Amino acid sequence: MRKEYVMGNSAIALGAMTAGISLAAGYPGTPSSEIIETIAKHNNGQIHLEWSVNEKSALEVAAGASYAGARTLVTMKQVGLNVASDPLMSLAYVGVKGGMVIVSADDPGPISSQTEQDTRMFAEFARIPVFDPSSPEEAYLMIQDAFDYSEKYHTPVLFRPTTRVCHAYASIEWEENPQPKEYEGFVKDSKKWVIFPKLSFANHEMIEKRNPKIGDDFSEYEKNTVTGNGSKAIFASGVSYAYAKEYIKDRNDVILCKISTPYPFPEKLTLSVLEKCDEVLCFEELSPYIETQLQRIAGVHHLPVNILGKTTGNGRPSGENSADYAAEIIGKFLGDKPKDKANLSDMPALPVRPPVLCAGCPHRASFYAVKKAMSGRKAYFCGDIGCYTLGNAMPLDMTDTCLCMGAGITVTQGLHWTDDNAVSFAFVGDSTFFASGMTGIVNAVYNEADMILCVLDNSTTAMTGHQPHPGTGRNMMGDIIQKVDIIKILEGIGLKKIITVNPFDLEQAVAAVKECADTKGVKAIIFKAPCIAITKPKGKMEISDKCVNCKKCIKEIGCPAIIIREDKVAIDKTLCTGCGLCAEICPANAIGGEGNE
Amino acid sequence: MNKDIILCGVGGQGTVLASKLIASAAMKDGQTVHSAETIGMAQRGGSVISHVRIGDKAYSPLIPNGSADIILAFEPAEAVRNLAYLKAGGLVIVNSVPVKPVTESLNDTGYDGKEMIEYLKTKCRNVIVVNAEELCREFGSSKFFNVAILGVAVGSGKTGLSPENVLSEIENRVPEKFRELNIRAFLKGEQIGANYDA
Structure with missing residues (x-):
C-alpha cells in the first residue's frame, strides 16, 4: 500500500485503476482534467489511455471496450456530457458488459463553466444510476462500488463529483500496480448490440422495471x-x-x-x-x-x-x-442562535480581478491585429471556449459572442446571413478546432457563407492545463504520433485562402486580416505562436526615457505586465516575457528589449 | 491540534506550492490534512485562495468564516477580501506590495495597498506586514516570496509546524535549480516571524 496526499481527481483515478479498468478516455475540462493525467502518471502500459477528440468520441470508444467486457472509465466536465449525450442516451438502452463509469464533474458557482447544470438530473433523464461523492476519500472508494453496480445491472453509471471534491486534497492509501480486470472479448450478438426501435421498446420496459430495484439496492448501500x-x-x-x-x-x-x-x-x-x-x-x-x-x-x-x-x-x-x-x-x-460575526461592513473598496490573458500570450497579439485591421470597418467577432474567451476583456474587447465549444464558427455564419455588410470572424483554439470546429467549417463552405476563421494555434489545450491534442504530435500513451495538420484539413474542406502568420509580427498579421476581409468566401488565418506558459520567455522589455507617458500601450493591449508606477508607465519585470507587442505599438519608440535602449 | 490556514493572493503568486508544503510538513508530523485550491480560469490573474485544514475535526474542505487561525496574504487587498475567515485573535501575515489588476491601470483609482494594510491593523491585533520586494531583493525575484511568507508563518510559532519538516519538504518538492534560493528565502522569513512577538 502507498499513501499519498492527492487531489480529489487523483483519488477518482486511483479508485478506477484499483477497480481494474483497461481503458480510460476523456476530454479536458475544468474541474475534471486531472483524472486522465493521474492515470497517465501511474499507467504501466496496461491501460489504454486517451484524450479523445471530444467527449462523444471518448464515450463511444469506451462503449466499444465495455461491449467486449473490459472495465472502462470516461471523464469530462458537465457541459461535456451534453456533447456525449447522444451516445449516452442510446447506450443506456443497449447497456454494457464490462463495468463503465462516466465521470461528469459538475461546477456549482459556476467557477469555470458556461452552465450550472446538474448531472443528477441527466442521470434521471438517461435512466442510469448516479453516484455523488462528498470527499476525495469517499470518491476513491465509491468509484470502485460504481463499477460493481455497473456490471451487476449491465448499465453505464454516472459519477458526479463537484469542483470542491475534484480540487480538494486528502490522503489516500492505495494499492500499487493495480491490474486490469480480465475480460472475455467481444461476443457478436446483433440482437444485443444493434439498437433498433424494437430493441429500444423492450429495453426501455426492462429499465423502468429494473430501476426501482436498483433504488431498493441503494437503500441498503453503506454510503447512503x-x-x-x-x-x-x-x-x-x-x-x-x-x-x-x-x-x-x-x-x-x-x-x-x-x-x-x-x-x-x-x-x-x-x-x-x-x-x-x-x-x-x-x-x-x-x-x-x-x-x-x-x-x-x-x-x-x-x-x-x-x-x-x-x-x-x-x-x-x-x-x-x-x-x-x-x-x-x-x-x-x-433555531440556533447565530454566531457573532466580525463587523467588516466598513471594508474599503477592493480592486476587482477578472481573469486576463497572461503577459506574453499570443492571443492578445492576434486579437489586436484583427482589431487594427478592422478599424473603421463593421465586423462581428465570435469567440469560443478557451483562454481566448478572455479576449472579451477591456481594452481588447474582441469577443462579441461566446456560446459553447465550436459555436463561434457557426454563430458567425448566422450573423453573416443577417448582415453581409459586416466582416464576420470566428476565433477558435487549436484543441477546440478538433473537438467541434471542423463540422462548422464544412457547413460554411457547403452553404457558401462569407467568414474569416481565425485559428489561434498555440500548440496546446491551455486553459485546462496544457493537455496534448491531435495537432501536437503527442498522445496520452506517451507516444510521438503524426500531427493532424489543421491547414491540410482546411484545404481538404475546400478553403482557397489560408494564411499562416506569427501574431507577434503585427504588420504581417494586420495585412493578412485585411487581405482576407477583401476576399469572398470562407477564409482562414492561422495565428501560430506557442502558449507562453509552455515556452521559455524571450527576455524582458524596458521603457526608456523617450516615454511620453501617453499610455497607448495600456489603453490598447491591456497587458498585465504594463503598470503605472509613481504616475509613470512601467514594466512589471516579474510578469513580462519580452513578447514585444508593446514595443510594436509604442508611438514614441520608447520600449525595447532589455539592454537595447 | 487543529489548525485552519488560509492562503490568498493573485493567480501566479505561488500560493498552491506554499499550501502543499504546509500540508506535507504537517503530514510528516502524523497529522490529518485536508486542503482545497482554486484551479482554472481564476488562475489567470484572478483572486486565488487555498484552504488548508490540519487536524481530524475538519469535515468540510472549505474553512468556515471566523475559524482561520492564520491568513497568509500574498497581496494586501486579498487579505482584506478574505478577512471574514479569520477567527478572533487570529494572525494575519500580509505582503504590503500590491498587485494592480489591468482594470486598475485603465481606470486608475489610486489603489496602492496602503489603505488595506491600515484597515487590517484596525481590525486585527496580530498583523505581520512584510514587503515582498525588499524581502526578496537578494534572491533576484519576488517569485520566492511564497516560501518566504511560509517561513514567516512557521517562525511565528503559530502554525504548529516544525521548520525542519518544512525544510525537508522544500528539498523534496522544489527543483534542484531553485532549491538553495528557496531554502534561503524560507530561513529569512523564519527569522522575521521569530522576531514577531504577538
Missing part, C-alpha cells in the same frame, strides 16, 4: 447514511453533506441523511426517515433534486412532513454552497 435523532432531518449530498456535517459535528438531536446515490433514489431508506420527522431541510447545490424526490415520496405516501429547500426559499437557487451558507441555512432551520 442516516445519523442522529429527533423530529428534524437534513438531507444532503456531495460536498454539501460535508458542509452540513461541519456545522452539525457530533450533535445528535437532528437527523443527517446523506444521499450518495441520487438516482435511482433510495426510496425505502428515505421513507424510514420521513415517517418519523415533522420537518426536513434539503441542503444541496444546483437543482433541487433531492427536494423534489422527497416531495414526491411524501405525496405518494401522504406523509404529514414539511419539506424545505430551494423551492420554498430555504436555499439559494443558483451558485455554490459553503460551510458558511450551511451554518446560515441549517442554523435557521434548527
Whole structure:
C-alpha cells in the first residue's frame, strides 16, 4: 500500500485503476482534467489511455471496450456530457458488459463553466444510476462500488463529483500496480448490440422495471447514511453533506441523511426517515433534486412532513454552497442562535480581478491585429471556449459572442446571413478546432457563407492545463504520433485562402486580416505562436526615457505586465516575457528589449 | 491540534506550492490534512485562495468564516477580501506590495495597498506586514516570496509546524535549480516571524 496526499481527481483515478479498468478516455475540462493525467502518471502500459477528440468520441470508444467486457472509465466536465449525450442516451438502452463509469464533474458557482447544470438530473433523464461523492476519500472508494453496480445491472453509471471534491486534497492509501480486470472479448450478438426501435421498446420496459430495484439496492448501500435523532432531518449530498456535517459535528438531536446515490433514489431508506420527522431541510447545490424526490415520496405516501429547500426559499437557487451558507441555512432551520460575526461592513473598496490573458500570450497579439485591421470597418467577432474567451476583456474587447465549444464558427455564419455588410470572424483554439470546429467549417463552405476563421494555434489545450491534442504530435500513451495538420484539413474542406502568420509580427498579421476581409468566401488565418506558459520567455522589455507617458500601450493591449508606477508607465519585470507587442505599438519608440535602449 | 490556514493572493503568486508544503510538513508530523485550491480560469490573474485544514475535526474542505487561525496574504487587498475567515485573535501575515489588476491601470483609482494594510491593523491585533520586494531583493525575484511568507508563518510559532519538516519538504518538492534560493528565502522569513512577538 502507498499513501499519498492527492487531489480529489487523483483519488477518482486511483479508485478506477484499483477497480481494474483497461481503458480510460476523456476530454479536458475544468474541474475534471486531472483524472486522465493521474492515470497517465501511474499507467504501466496496461491501460489504454486517451484524450479523445471530444467527449462523444471518448464515450463511444469506451462503449466499444465495455461491449467486449473490459472495465472502462470516461471523464469530462458537465457541459461535456451534453456533447456525449447522444451516445449516452442510446447506450443506456443497449447497456454494457464490462463495468463503465462516466465521470461528469459538475461546477456549482459556476467557477469555470458556461452552465450550472446538474448531472443528477441527466442521470434521471438517461435512466442510469448516479453516484455523488462528498470527499476525495469517499470518491476513491465509491468509484470502485460504481463499477460493481455497473456490471451487476449491465448499465453505464454516472459519477458526479463537484469542483470542491475534484480540487480538494486528502490522503489516500492505495494499492500499487493495480491490474486490469480480465475480460472475455467481444461476443457478436446483433440482437444485443444493434439498437433498433424494437430493441429500444423492450429495453426501455426492462429499465423502468429494473430501476426501482436498483433504488431498493441503494437503500441498503453503506454510503447512503442516516445519523442522529429527533423530529428534524437534513438531507444532503456531495460536498454539501460535508458542509452540513461541519456545522452539525457530533450533535445528535437532528437527523443527517446523506444521499450518495441520487438516482435511482433510495426510496425505502428515505421513507424510514420521513415517517418519523415533522420537518426536513434539503441542503444541496444546483437543482433541487433531492427536494423534489422527497416531495414526491411524501405525496405518494401522504406523509404529514414539511419539506424545505430551494423551492420554498430555504436555499439559494443558483451558485455554490459553503460551510458558511450551511451554518446560515441549517442554523435557521434548527433555531440556533447565530454566531457573532466580525463587523467588516466598513471594508474599503477592493480592486476587482477578472481573469486576463497572461503577459506574453499570443492571443492578445492576434486579437489586436484583427482589431487594427478592422478599424473603421463593421465586423462581428465570435469567440469560443478557451483562454481566448478572455479576449472579451477591456481594452481588447474582441469577443462579441461566446456560446459553447465550436459555436463561434457557426454563430458567425448566422450573423453573416443577417448582415453581409459586416466582416464576420470566428476565433477558435487549436484543441477546440478538433473537438467541434471542423463540422462548422464544412457547413460554411457547403452553404457558401462569407467568414474569416481565425485559428489561434498555440500548440496546446491551455486553459485546462496544457493537455496534448491531435495537432501536437503527442498522445496520452506517451507516444510521438503524426500531427493532424489543421491547414491540410482546411484545404481538404475546400478553403482557397489560408494564411499562416506569427501574431507577434503585427504588420504581417494586420495585412493578412485585411487581405482576407477583401476576399469572398470562407477564409482562414492561422495565428501560430506557442502558449507562453509552455515556452521559455524571450527576455524582458524596458521603457526608456523617450516615454511620453501617453499610455497607448495600456489603453490598447491591456497587458498585465504594463503598470503605472509613481504616475509613470512601467514594466512589471516579474510578469513580462519580452513578447514585444508593446514595443510594436509604442508611438514614441520608447520600449525595447532589455539592454537595447 | 487543529489548525485552519488560509492562503490568498493573485493567480501566479505561488500560493498552491506554499499550501502543499504546509500540508506535507504537517503530514510528516502524523497529522490529518485536508486542503482545497482554486484551479482554472481564476488562475489567470484572478483572486486565488487555498484552504488548508490540519487536524481530524475538519469535515468540510472549505474553512468556515471566523475559524482561520492564520491568513497568509500574498497581496494586501486579498487579505482584506478574505478577512471574514479569520477567527478572533487570529494572525494575519500580509505582503504590503500590491498587485494592480489591468482594470486598475485603465481606470486608475489610486489603489496602492496602503489603505488595506491600515484597515487590517484596525481590525486585527496580530498583523505581520512584510514587503515582498525588499524581502526578496537578494534572491533576484519576488517569485520566492511564497516560501518566504511560509517561513514567516512557521517562525511565528503559530502554525504548529516544525521548520525542519518544512525544510525537508522544500528539498523534496522544489527543483534542484531553485532549491538553495528557496531554502534561503524560507530561513529569512523564519527569522522575521521569530522576531514577531504577538
